[in-house]
Amino acid sequence: MDGTVQQQMAQADAQREAVIRVRGLRNQFGQQVVHDDLDLDVWRGEVLGIVGGSGTGKSVLLRTIVGLNTPAAGSIEVLGVDVLNGPEEDRRRIERHWGVAFQDGALFSSLTVLQNVMAPLREHTGISEKLMEALGALKISLVGLPQLSCGKFPSELSGGMRKRAALARALSLDPEIVFLDEPTAGLDPIGAAAYDELIGELQQALGLTVFMVTHDLDSLYAICDRVAVLAEKRVLVEGPIEDMTKVDHPWVKEYFTGPRARAAQQKGQDR
Numbered sequence: 001m002d003g004t005v006q007q008q009m010a011q012a013d014a015q016r017e018a019v020i021r022v023r024g025l026r027n028q029f030g031q032q033v034v035h036d037d038l039d040l041d042v043w044r045g046e047v048l049g050i051v052g053g054s055g056t057g058k059s060v061l062l063r064t065i066v067g068l069n070t071p072a073a074g075s076i077e078v079l080g081v082d083v084l085n086g087p088e089e090d091r092r093r094i095e096r097h098w099g100v101a102f103q104d105g106a107l108f109s110s111l112t113v114l115q116n117v118m119a120p121l122r123e124h125t126g127i128s129e130k131l132m133e134a135l136g137a138l139k140i141s142l143v144g145l146p147q148l149s150c151g152k153f154p155s156e157l158s159g160g161m162r163k164r165a166a167l168a169r170a171l172s173l174d175p176e177i178v179f180l181d182e183p184t185a186g187l188d189p190i191g192a193a194a195y196d197e198l199i200g201e202l203q204q205a206l207g208l209t210v211f212m213v214t215h216d217l218d219s220l221y222a223i224c225d226r227v228a229v230l231a232e233k234r235v236l237v238e239g240p241i242e243d244m245t246k247v248d249h250p251w252v253k254e255y256f257t258g259p260r261a262r263a264a265q266q267k268g269q270d271r
């Protein structure tokens, strides 16, 4: 890379706001080192797709950023707050600014959909029951679920509906950042495309920053502004998806230039 390109990239970086800044992250379980000296910036308003081979630590990275896993070393800032070593009240405050939808939904099975969506409001705000119910119902309709689903239990929903309910819960506090762990896994292609469209629409309408762990090439081409590839225990490469085909790394090459990638790219262009 020549000096001018480097300068232009540095300038572009300086103009963007990193809502998540990870530096020198190390995650280790016993002898197994999952991340070593991992750096990542997530820019405000983007949809960032996190990809990588199975076991490269995509979910561990997500879980570490939202405080569900304590790393061995490194620093993580979310919206300017040091979430690992900062004061507890700052951490609590910042938790209100993000929402997480886990792969299996992770809904409370003994609560109805509406009660699930109200749970973060109950935990983090002092608003009345009536207002909580109204806001919860609003989020449920925002993700395209019928109002009839408010009173259903998670076990009474289809897999796709559970994912939407989990998204409604993730949106309950009007977050700035949404974390999605394999949101389209297990959905049929039509359901997955509809979910991608929903995320794209919500991101635009609400100005969300979306951190999305995914294996789904269709999602990457449909809605991601940038992609970060985890390999060799770190973010090996990050950038617009078009740039990934030029990366000289066996996994990246196979993933982004294989037949599935070509089909996904074509679909993305046809949309």
Ligand SMILES: Nc1ncnc2c1ncn2[C@@H]1O[C@H](COP(=O)(O)OP(=O)(O)OP(=O)(O)O)[C@@H](O)[C@H]1O
Residues within 6 Å of the ligand: 029, 034, 052, 053, 054, 055, 056, 057, 058, 059, 060, 061
């Ligand atoms: N709590 C834990 N204790 C021990 N090992 C763990 C723990 N959590 C994750 N790991 C290990 O860390 C590695 C990375 O796991 P992770 O779930 O982040 O992978 P991934 O990239 O999301 O994989 P996949 O694409 O298959 O979902 C795996 O080898 C996993 O076994």
